[in-house]
Amino acid sequence: MTAEEIKRSDKAGLSPGTLMYVGDKKVESSRITVIDYDESGYLEKEVASVEECFPFKDTATVSWINVDGVAEADVIGKLGAKFDIHPLVLEDIMTTTQRPKAEDLGNAVFVVVRMIECDRDGTGLTADQLSLIIGPNFVLSFQETPGDCLGPVRERIRGGKGRIRKLGPDYLAYALIDAVVDNYFFVLEKLGERIDGLEEDLITNPRREILHEIHLLKREMIELRKALWPLRETVSGLERMESPLIKKTTIVFLRDLYDHTIQVVDTVESFREILTSMLETYLSSVSNRMNEVMKVLTIISTIFIPITFLVGVYGMNFKHMPETGWRWSYPVVWAVILASVGGMLHFFRRKKWL
């Protein structure tokens, strides 16, 4: 299993609909698992070849065929042919830089969403494209890499709890997207904790790395927003699609999902504004600290430079300097020095620098 980045431009010039993987997580061989269920039972198995899952197309039960790894043009092509999917849609599945979207294909509904996950060290985000094909009695799902946030849905199917085993593929698709959106809440909570931590530091200990971390968080927000804004339209598109494949009973769940999506978008926007405000505050506090540093320098310099000059005067070696011979010269010079220092301190106090 090797991973290398394949850019969209590598594909420029090919005929539209040509199947070629585009992305940075190329997984050589696809792994296909099938979960087939109805109210009375369920079956879960990993198939060895793509042809093994063809029979599930026409069973009365709901079949969820999940493909991990979308780089094998051959596998995707065969699945597409069997399940009657337009080549442009297959191309979209293999090009893992899609915007989230929902499309009515007539005989099926095509949905693309992006699964966002925090890196294990908590300092970055990874996005995985999840493509769904919702048919009359099946759902095909395509992911770039194995490992996802859909585990809870599988558990619910296995456990037979809740509605999921009683309802059709549209509810299954809803449950999958809902799991993805639930994961956004998780990611946002993690990001929120990082922001709160930074904000704490901003006040008590304005370290220099804060700047870099704010910039990183801002970039992550830009990434998140790119994935989330179109998700809003995607979900509301599904809700208003009027495809016979999306049943009325599912619409109310989609509306709920739409509310969650908007909440996620709102939170990202708030985070962006908070980060901007933090950056301004940081900048101002750097200015403030510089001001303080300058004040110390200025106070010290302004006090000592003049009196250093004064003692320099009497360090001159002229033969004819009457003061040098006088009895009280030295104490008088000290008096002048102390008066000058006192005057300066008074001046700084009046300026509120002390």
Place this chain on the structure above:
Amino acid sequence: MTAEEIKRSDKAGLSPGTLMYVGDKKVESSRITVIDYDESGYLEKEVASVEECFPFKDTATVSWINVDGVAEADVIGKLGAKFDIHPLVLEDIMTTTQRPKAEDLGNAVFVVVRMIECDRDGTGLTADQLSLIIGPNFVLSFQETPGDCLGPVRERIRGGKGRIRKLGPDYLAYALIDAVVDNYFFVLEKLGERIDGLEEDLITNPRREILHEIHLLKREMIELRKALWPLRETVSGLERMESPLIKKTTIVFLRDLYDHTIQVVDTVESFREILTSMLETYLSSVSNRMNEVMKVLTIISTIFIPITFLVGVYGMNFKHMPETGWRWSYPVVWAVILASVGGMLHFFRRKKWL
């Protein structure tokens, strides 16, 4: 009674419609109070068990059933079953991080708003979710914690003053939301006073803490806006809902409420702009003060450094320095020093630094 934060992500993976509290103000046991009234009389009591309030569902009088504490899945579940509420709505009631919204459930209207209150020390804001179910002759209200801003509505019912006892549950719901919005005015006045105080300081005494306080106020504005923008749609949604549960006579009050909501939103926007302008002004004034500090340093340095050099020259111990033996050397050096100082002062005056 204990309070701990339960995050949305803790619930990730549960089947949609599962009842589990999400929020940071978990109150173990719910307290239920009922106010039942019509034009001729009213009854107010606290019920011990949820079943006690079931009879109020079918009375001809208007019944307001208020639940303080939404963490008991059992209580919320039973109420939901009795009053015929969709599980997803019950889930929304228990997830206290909802966006404000109004939904027509067919047999009832569901409204979520957020009650914002200033902390007792006047430096922060707390938000409590208020969920309303408006039925044909009852209003269910759900709050996270006991203690709210709805006291005046209770007083009006008790006193029998105004229209409230003569009108139905839709007017009661309006009165409750109106009380929430009235409280926003109170909160905004408090924030306005803090902003005015800061602005006063900004000019007369630009303390360093101003920066932190502006940042805090900005964050509070971001929070407020998140609660207020959707409120606008919520109220206008109620106004245009065309549900038989919202009577024509109430619409005119809702329009008035809508005007108030917009006024609140306008004020928040103005505050945000004023805070931004204050931050810019603060930044500029820090720059200004730094400029002044630098000028003092530069003036002192520029005057004294050259003449210190001069007296250093005649501090050298060379045997062959003809000037040291001359009669008028010392006065001449003083003359040069004074001329140099005078020249510098002239230079600074021309540069308008003095």
Place this chain on the structure above:
Amino acid sequence: MTAEEIKRSDKAGLSPGTLMYVGDKKVESSRITVIDYDESGYLEKEVASVEECFPFKDTATVSWINVDGVAEADVIGKLGAKFDIHPLVLEDIMTTTQRPKAEDLGNAVFVVVRMIECDRDGTGLTADQLSLIIGPNFVLSFQETPGDCLGPVRERIRGGKGRIRKLGPDYLAYALIDAVVDNYFFVLEKLGERIDGLEEDLITNPRREILHEIHLLKREMIELRKALWPLRETVSGLERMESPLIKKTTIVFLRDLYDHTIQVVDTVESFREILTSMLETYLSSVSNRMNEVMKVLTIISTIFIPITFLVGVYGMNFKHMPETGWRWSYPVVWAVILASVGGMLHFFRRKKWL
């Protein structure tokens, strides 16, 4: 006559429609004047009690009843009862922090606009709420304080010049709003002059107070915008209201008024952008000047600090310093000093600091 601020929150909890003054210009007793006119003549009088103006409700002539001071709940209440005005509208009239708006009340049209006036010393703005009730043959107007910008309309009625005496109460209302908008032009011209003055100063003499003045002007723009944006909708709302009280002949005038309103809004937006640009320019010019100050300091320090060190060396009192006894030491030191100064000057010239 006393004035004290009564805030909106002081009223929180009262039943909607309760009449209580909210604002900061409480005028104890209302002063009511009536101007009654038709094409053939006019009558102008100040009435002592509110009942005196009741007969004008049903005359065939156009009656303009103006109330200065809206703090007397009694007066407003009686007028409302006689002229058949909804309590919520009366409440709006007495709450002098309304957004501009136009509402069709069925038997009348209700309009709120804000009269903005420059303070006498030209450094601030005051806003007065003007509420209009347009009936079939009367216009009621309510102002917070005596003294307004409606004098020219009165003059036109008295003089019988123009259309005003020939047309109905809708034209009168138009004329009043037009006078208010005309006054905005006056206020904007004053503000424009202040901005131009500041801009002049920004270039020729960047005083420190500019910062404060820009901030003040920005705040005034925020205030103005808050009053003006909704005015746009208000006027266009009137234009499209389709109330029989707004005659077709008046629509063309309202369209003209709408153009004026947009022009005012445009100007405010331009002023805001100019102020933002001025602030940026000011900030940059402070940076620039600081840069210049720093250069002077650096040049002086960089020239004199090294040579001061040099003369310090020969000020040491070591017994064994061969140079001190040499014949040409002193001139050589001077030569070194001059060479060093020359080198520095060359360096600064190359860096373009001189």
Place this chain on the structure above:
Amino acid sequence: MTAEEIKRSDKAGLSPGTLMYVGDKKVESSRITVIDYDESGYLEKEVASVEECFPFKDTATVSWINVDGVAEADVIGKLGAKFDIHPLVLEDIMTTTQRPKAEDLGNAVFVVVRMIECDRDGTGLTADQLSLIIGPNFVLSFQETPGDCLGPVRERIRGGKGRIRKLGPDYLAYALIDAVVDNYFFVLEKLGERIDGLEEDLITNPRREILHEIHLLKREMIELRKALWPLRETVSGLERMESPLIKKTTIVFLRDLYDHTIQVVDTVESFREILTSMLETYLSSVSNRMNEVMKVLTIISTIFIPITFLVGVYGMNFKHMPETGWRWSYPVVWAVILASVGGMLHFFRRKKWL
């Protein structure tokens, strides 16, 4: 011919529709020229009195009556009466601070656009209002001052080239507005050259005046935008007006004009963004240069201040300073000095300041 500014506020209080010039380019007497043409011929003359152009109203040929100078209420009033124009429209023509707009007057179409021209010294912009009345067989045009950018249209009429002589007054009006928009391209090219010049300077020679020039250009962009945004609506308004005066054949030209207008608006927006980016770059580069200045100062000070202290020590005149008598003291001090300087240089190199 005298010019003085007459402000909009000078007119406040006059009855709407009163004819009084508002603007800053008052031209005492109006100059009226007529161009009358059809496919077979054309006639061009300057008329002495306004009555002379009345006969052109009813000729079958297309008559273009151009009025330079709109300050004579008498002339405008007579023309308005003869050509049947609403007094409010005449008022708009004389108030030369209008927003661009297109209005269907029923018997005519009224269009206002703004002609923008570069000042002769290339450092500012002047705006002139051009008002057009398009009638069934005439076009009235009103300009504030003589001298315009409409020469090419006159030439085309005279030369009889192109379509202009074959088509009606709507095409003439289109041609006039098109000439105005063409001139915007010219103005924008001039501004683009100034921006490019500044940008060149920003990199190679960041002079201080750049700041002022960027600010001026920004102001000009604000002015331009104020004239251009409404122009967009104006042209698209004309295109969709459905007045019988705008023939179908002209619509295609108007669509083309609309494209041009959008292109102009796009360019202005790009220029605004480029200017903002330039200002940020300038600010950053000032900071950068200040940083460099500070480094020089710090390097020099940090190297010389410690060693100056050291030589100061041995300048003290204590009787009991053993080192002063030692044989190798002087060379040792020099060694210490050189080591210290070397250490500092190493420190600065490590910090990448050198």
Place this chain on the structure above:
Amino acid sequence: MTAEEIKRSDKAGLSPGTLMYVGDKKVESSRITVIDYDESGYLEKEVASVEECFPFKDTATVSWINVDGVAEADVIGKLGAKFDIHPLVLEDIMTTTQRPKAEDLGNAVFVVVRMIECDRDGTGLTADQLSLIIGPNFVLSFQETPGDCLGPVRERIRGGKGRIRKLGPDYLAYALIDAVVDNYFFVLEKLGERIDGLEEDLITNPRREILHEIHLLKREMIELRKALWPLRETVSGLERMESPLIKKTTIVFLRDLYDHTIQVVDTVESFREILTSMLETYLSSVSNRMNEVMKVLTIISTIFIPITFLVGVYGMNFKHMPETGWRWSYPVVWAVILASVGGMLHFFRRKKWL
């Protein structure tokens, strides 16, 4: 072949529809190539005179006539006459500063898009206008210069792979626009790499040139956006055009193209935000570094200036300075110096400057 810039303003005043080249890449003579194909075969040739390609207008096969160089009014005019194109459209083709747009001409569809290419040295962008005329069985394409990104389309026609040979001119036009959009991905990837490189530098090695490069990239984004925003409308315009020339089978491809266009626009917007964030970070990091420089200066100055003063005192040549004769003076002075330095270091540590 010469190239000189011809500005739009050079054309001001000419009659609309006059054919004159506007742009900066004037290519004297146009080069015309024809590719004629159907499912069974294809023909490719370069024609010597414009008349040679006339016969292709009426063949049943699909003919793609490509014109490189649009400066020859004669060639464009003849083509326009033969293929029945409105003079205003021809003018648009020759004015190579068009906004992207799609227009239904009735007998044809007119599309303008902009081909963006990276300069060979990777530091700038060049834009070339591509105009398409889609007729019933031909596509005319016009480019400013020879050399384009349409090679892959030609290859597909030659190879007869994919659908292209089986479908009509609308699919050909789609393929051409798709090739242009595919090239945007390529350009954006290049820009993305430059941004990533800069970002790397921003953290590890904040060179001064970064500022200039960020500014350049921002300008390029502004340019790109100007070309891309209207492209969005262009493609969606084509999709909804309802022209019989755009067949149903092509619509699905256009929808796909629309998705790609939005993705490109999204990416440009993200890049803009990232660049803004980088500039802010850069500015803050310059401030940070300046702060550090100032701290070094202040620490050194604050430590040494006072002790330099002290040793200056004992460098004075007064006869009556009792301390100079004392036995332990010199060690005491050293003790004072060390104590002072220690105190300062303690002070700086407490201030966290060390």
